[in-house]
Structure formats: structure tokens, C-alpha cells
Amino acid sequence: MGAISQSDMNLVGSHCGVSIGEDGPSQMGLEDLALFRAVPTATVFYPSDAVSTERAVELAANTKGICYIRTSRPETAIIYDSDTVFKVGEAKIVRESAQDKVLLIGAGITLHEALAAADDLQKKGVSARVLDPFTVKPLDERAVREHARAAGGRVVVVEDHYQAGGLGEAVLSALAAERDVVVRHLCVRSVPRSGAPAQLVDAFGLSARHVAAAAQELLQL
């Protein structure tokens, strides 16, 4: 049998998004998800903590075709237990209750903003579910749809990436045929500038308060 595999290459892009801070827009990866999502044979990992990043690297080494791993510059909290098992195309629900009224989706630094927003919302009496996609391609579309429905059809997706072609549009595609689901997409909508990371994340509309506000708006609809 002459079945011979095609080159399996793993590319790893660090310093994604405005959260790199002071270096300014020339150093910020803001189109990389669009670029790699456009490639039919690609797998795109966007891990949100150190545990899932290590597993993403291990999975990439064993995955056929081209793999892209998007990493972030800021230090972020550990979300997962060390023995958590990750799979390509399998999202994780990092927070949920039976009363959830809105689904928040984030990755990398924005998953942490989504978790902080969920805390804020809880104080105001609103339960939010939080989903970590782990891979943006393939996106766990089944989980996105199921949890969007479970959270009353309200979804906020937030990403440190330009509007086109990233996590937000992947989520929107997954929900395109769902009746009674509304989505707010928070992303970088203009060319950023230098500044402190947290300042930029807030100024470009990705911080917890923006996520919480978007969720509140959906609840008003």
C-alpha cells in the first residue's frame, strides 16, 4: 500500500490581539484566525489556560494536516485541573447552572473576561453559562447550539481578533439555522494602538464590563 501521509506541520502564533499592549498594532495578530480558518485542512487551537495549552500542543503533534495554535502574551489564571482531557472539536463548559439566561463564549484572554463578566452578572441576579471552544476549527457546533438554546437563545461571543473570520463568525455560522437565537459579537472593530494591555482590552470593547453590558442588552430584547 502506497498510502503516504502529507506533511503535518504545526504553526504556533504568539502575541495575538490587542492584549499584547504597548508594542502596538504592527505586532498584534488580529487576522490570524481568519487566515487559518480559511484553510480547509487546518485545525485551529485557541487554548485559554496553561493546562489546555499543553494538551493542545500534544494533540497538534498527533493531528494530521496543518495545525495552528494561537497563544497569548498576558499571564492568565489556571482554569482546568491538570488531568482534564481535551479533544479536537470538543468545547468545555467552564461555568453553568440550570438558571442560565445567557451564553458567553470567549477564548484566550477573553474567556477570562467572560468569566469575570459572569461573576458581575451573577451579582445582578443573572446566571451566565461560559463556553471555551478550545478549537476554533473545527468548532464544536453541536455544543454551541445546545448551550445557546439552554441559555435562552442569548449569546455573547468575545474575541481578541478583528471582526472578520474569527471565533465570532465561526459561532455565527454555527447558529445560522437556529430560530430564536440572538448573538452579540464583541471584537476589535478598528485599528488598535499602543497602550497597557488591560487598557486596550477595555478600550476596544473586550473587557468584562463590555461582555456583561452586551449580555444585559440581550436580556432587554
Next chain:
Amino acid sequence: MKGDKNVNIQALKDMANKLRIDSIVATNASKSGHPTSCASMAEIMSVLFFHTMRYKISAPRDPSSDRFILSKGHAAPILYAAWAEAGLFPVEDLKNLRKFESDLEGHPTPRLSFIDVGTGSLGQGLAVAAGMAYVGKYFDQTPYRVYCLVGDGEAAEGSIWEALHFASHYKLDNLVVIFDVNRLGQSEPTSLQHQMDVYDARLKAFGFHSLVVDGHDVSELIKAFDEAATVTGKPTAVIAKTYKGKGFPNIEDKENWHGKALGAEGEKIIKHLQAQITDGGVSLSARAPTADAPRVHLRDVTLSAPPAYERAQRVATRLAYGTALRKLADTNMRVIALDGDTKNSTFSDKLRNAYPERYVECFIAEQTLVGVAMGAACRQRAIVFASTFAAFFTRTFDQVTSSTSSTSTTSPTSPT
């Protein structure tokens, strides 16, 4: 063969003309393609495939074999012809060029059992070849050699010069770059036309052992490739002075024939070429590799230890990447890392600090970074991780898209 007095020069000349005829027949059958781009490299292909290169028809992508990368992918018909004449599939199949039912596509893709990477977007082949040569020299340490054919028009691509820089820095003396200097590009002559001295000076300045040859002289080509095999510490550039459409009367060296099948002209030209074949009965075949590449195991790679973090810790995911990379490298000797001078930001330096010989610095040349990564991963030789800032992969998008064509095949020319 070096020092071999019994080389059948006439048979190699005849083979060059057979390859020309095959290229005309195939492009006429598909009413499209680039026969004149094939004609300029016919002697180069004849000498490489029927004299110089060591490979196996029974296993076209055998890791022990010499590699050939056609960077000017539009000359696919003559590459297909060489493999057909060498016996991989019937010469008759060449008439299926560019047909939906055939894998003999307009430009080479790895759907074919004898193609490692897709080419056709010009400027990309040399970095891939350099990646293969790096693995051959430093990891496999096996005497297979890597040949890459670059068009002269294509040589205006910056990515070619990035790759030349890489190849000479790493002393890839198992790599031979052949420049097919046929003077013409697609819509007009190339910037340098036949200024062979300028090419020679540039290649020497880039640290190559550089040779200017008559690219239509079989004996000179044999000598050049033999000489290349004796050079140590430097890659070789064979700068071949050629003519586009060589051997096609009234077309040779003329503008406006790029990317055109010869149509009705073709029959006359085929007769003209056939008349020059004096020894049609001689059969030439591939020489076998001299040594086996080591067997490597690339499956089921695991971290040497599970992630170990406390909930209270704050850790950047880029740092966790470096930690995981090093842990993977602990368990598999073929895990390698490449970076474009950002290793202390991406944290790929964690692998380098532990296993310096498995880290490949590609310097600030991201197209080469990705091309070398592609080449290093070919033929199941290594598990390759290439890192830089996410923003800088943008300029490698062309390389990324070229790496994606199809997966595997069981037959040399048809979809499976």
C-alpha cells in the same frame, strides 16, 4: 556516475527529446499547459532522473531516496513525463494531463504518489527543499541529496533569496539548486535575461558553490552534478543557461509562447524532435539509493509529564507552549522546533535550551520558516513546530495554502 566512462550520453540526449515530445503531447491533449517551460529544462531532467539521482520507482517517496522539488510547478508535464519514462506509470497516461479524472493536475500536488509538496505559486520550492536537506544532513544523516529546480523569472521572488540564505548558513552541501535561466518569463523577458555573470556573482555572494553551465549540454550537466556531490560545507547552485522552447523551431527563445499548447505546430515539432533521437531503443532506469534513512516513529507522541499547575498560578499560554514543546521533545527525538528569531518571546527556546540540536533558527525570514517546516515534515521525518508572532504568519499565507493539497494516494496518477 562519477568517473564512469560508460555513460551513454546519446541516450540521455535522446531522453531529453523524449521528455520534450511527451510534454508537447500532454499539453496538446489538454489544449493547455506550458510546453516551452518544459523544453528549457529537458536535459536537466534527463540527467537528474536517468543519471544523477538515486531513487526507487517502487516507492517514489521513500525516505532514503534523493528528492526533487520542481519549484517552477507550471513545468509539471515534464516532471510527469520523467516519472512515466522511468517506469512509474504508462507514458500513455500523460495524455490525461489536467483532466478531472486524473491526478496529473496542471501543477503538481501531493495527490500524486511522487510529489512531496504542491508547487505552482512561484518562489516556494527552495525553502521546502532546504528543509528536506536540513533533515537529511543533521537528523537523518543519510546521503540522500535534494535537488530543486527554480525558474529565472521565479528567482525575482524574495522567498528564493531567503531560502538561499538559510541553505548557505546551514552549509547544506546535500542541496543543489538549479536555476533554469531561459531568459523569458510569462509576459516579457526576465530582468537579467542571460546575464549569467550576474547570477553567478549573486550566488557566490550568498555563499554557494556556483557553476554556470550550458543547460542543454548533457555532459556539462553531468559534470556539474558530479562536482556538486564532492563539495563540502556549501550548497551548490547550477546556473543553467537555457532557451525557452529549446528544440521547437520558430518558437525557441521567442516571446509570447508562455503557457500555450503548441496545437497544430506540435505535430511538425514532434517529427523534428523524433528525427534527432538516434538510439530510441536504449532503456534508462533509476539508480537505487546507497543507504537507508533511519526508521523513525512519529505516532502517539505524548508529554513526558502531565500539566502541573496550581489553581492560584497565573501563566501565559505562550509560556505553557514552551513547556509542552519541551515535554514532547523529551519523549520523541524527532520533535523539532523552528522559530524566526522570536524564540524568547514565543518560548520555543525551552526546547532549544534542553535539546539545542533539535532547534532550527530560521532568522527573520518567516516564509522560509514555514517552507523549511513543510520540507522537514515531508516523508514522515519529523514532528515540526514552527513559531513566531501570530501577526507574522500573515506573510506566510501563501506557503500555508500550498501545504494543504490533499493527503495520500495509492495510485500514481488517478484519484483513489
